[in-house]
Amino acid sequence: MTTNLTIGERVAWYRRRRGMSQEVLAGLVGRTVDWLSKAENNRLELDRLSVIKSLADALDVSLGDLLAEPTLMDWTPESGNRTVPALRSALMNYRQLTPLLGVPTEGEPTPLAELQTSVTDVLDAYQASRYGFATRRLPLVLADALIAAQSYEGVDRERANALLAMTYQSAAMVLGKVGEVDLAWIAADRGLGAAQQSGDTAVTGSLFRSVAFCLLSTGRFDAAVQLVGDAADYLRPGLTDASPEFLSIYGTLFLSGSMAAARSDDRSTVREFLAEADQAARQLGQDANHMWTAFGPTNVAIHRVATAAELGDMQIAVELGPQIDTSSLPTERRTRHNIEVARALSAHNRVDDALAMILEAESWAPEQVRSHYLARELVLSWVRNYRGRPSPAMTGLADRLHVV
Template sequence: MTETLTIGERVAWYRRRRGIPQEVLAGLVGRTADWLSKVENGRIELDRLSVIKALAAALDVQLGDLLVEPSLIDWSTDGRGGAVPKLREALTDYKHMSPLLASESTDPPPDLEILRAEVGSAWSAYQDARYARATRLIPEILSDAQRAVRAYDGEEQLKAKALLAMAYQGAAMVLTKIGEADLAWMAADRGLAAAQESGDLVVTGSLFRSVSHCLLSSGRLTAARDLVADSAGYLESGLADASPTYLSIYGTLFLVGAVTAARLDDRATVSAFLAEADQAAQRLGHDANHMWTAFGPTNVAIHRISTAMELGDVQVAADQGPRVDSSTLPLERRVRHTLEVARAYSAQNRMDEALALVLDAEELAPEQVRYHFIPRHLVTTWVRQQRGKPSHQLAGVAQRLRIVG
């Protein structure tokens, strides 16, 4: 199995390996054999993750087996090689995590304000779609944060635990982006434990979002939706006099939940979750980036486009997507929205417009485009649909995404 196969071809490959007739697999996902035949032959483009997930479940494979997202980060100027193994080592080294096993240190404890700035630098790298840089920074930040938790006590220790939680969350977010789902889950779980020990409700809410996001990314959609609902209920008590940061954490949680519900084809919950997020955004009153949430009215608007695509409402996404001005948001959010609009255009057979958007996104955030499933799926499909030689632009992006040699 290689990255040059379309999703439909991977479905066909796994179906044959399982010995499942087209009629049977189609029936398992509520479709016709003719539909499945067209999917496998590339005449119908699979552009909804909920449908791809249903096929993966019927074939008894992981969602990633059909998407084939890259799982190893490229060597780059920022990465310098070995970044992911170093982060894996940091997450699995129990000498760092357990006071019982940690060696005594004569070094002075990390300054908490410097540590806070370091955590912020990793999150900024993530929001700038510089995933190699973030992956390289986080191991040392985790080590310093763990050392701070051991060195301090009282209120200072609680602050250190909150910073450790946010470092773990940063790790989880970037690992999800580069396809390291198992490591991302480990980081999010550790982060939630540290957040709860810190006693900081805002940090705990932020880690609820991270765990929900990891569940979403790994295809555990019902668990993710339920966690959003449960954790939002837990946070409701603080809404009466909520700070802007609290509102941002609370609202962003519902954005994750809305995407999850969309992939479950649960329109009622999508609508309810977006309404809750919008209410929080209206209370906030403007776009902001408290606790690296990029939350505000614009982020709610771009999630309306994302959920429309997940629900198959292509016309809505294609009409409304270009009208959303995402220029106030961090780069990662802006590029993600651009890719969603490109997906909508492609579904309407507007390949030239979609390709132009993918190229724009690649120029702004090459790492994000390299690792995200949307551009990889779109470009693979476009290359396969070409009857003659692909255009110079299409051939170029296909080569850069390692879809062709």
């Protein structure tokens, strides 16, 4: 309903619905009435999630309510006309959750090599920002993985549970990208349970990361920081003879934690977590994509920019962001970095440069750009605040993002 409103306009909309004056809301979030008035009238950008979360809490709404999430997933040739609702049905199919009800397994289990290929296809699609394809495939892959985990025995059952965990992780990541945070939490939680049944520490660490992402998406920043600390304590003994996969999972966990700490305005923890991630990246020695982490020195550099922006240090983000060469990284990482740099450029009134960054990202990953709240918010605010007639490039982008 509020897709065509900026975040500031949504704040005003919910404030009026609550019968709350600007004076009261400003007091609840520790700001001045002048600040709130500017935010509601698009004269001040609400581009930090820590600030948006404080407003959501004061208004007793979810973070997603102010971000206009979830977004409607467009039908494409890859998605067909069964998208998130079909995946929701698969996640909420109680018949597949437990053997206690005596529901017989339907069909023969898929060979594990074939299941591995299917899981790989979905995770590759996620990193290529092909959310429609991933969403269409996931219900079938999830059903196959559940049957396999219930049917195989011994070592094969452990491997099946590892594949089931990674299937749930892929569902959590895709659902998180389109703003379906409650469904993403269900998927991540179940994935962590399956990971523990696999006996694979790296897979378990990977699912800890998914849970941390879900906590971030729902605005539970302090809880995400705590989870990363606890998970790191659990994983740390494995560093002695760590494989590249384990190092990548360990380092990426701290990158997630650095974003959570930044959104909690905890600068010291941001520095600590980035230092841990940097050490793991140095030990790994190069950029890689073990277990779909895209982890390495470049990803650490990307997070230095992202955390600086979350902390309000836009000058640092403007100086560092454009210098990072992301060409070797998966599409999802490259696109997310472009959006982050665009935010920093926009904060410095370099709208044309910021627009160029978003257009480049859209050329790589149109589904990701359309589903990211920050891209939508930037473009909508540019159109609203533009003096004169916006350029055809800007209005065309706004139309494709469905924000005007």
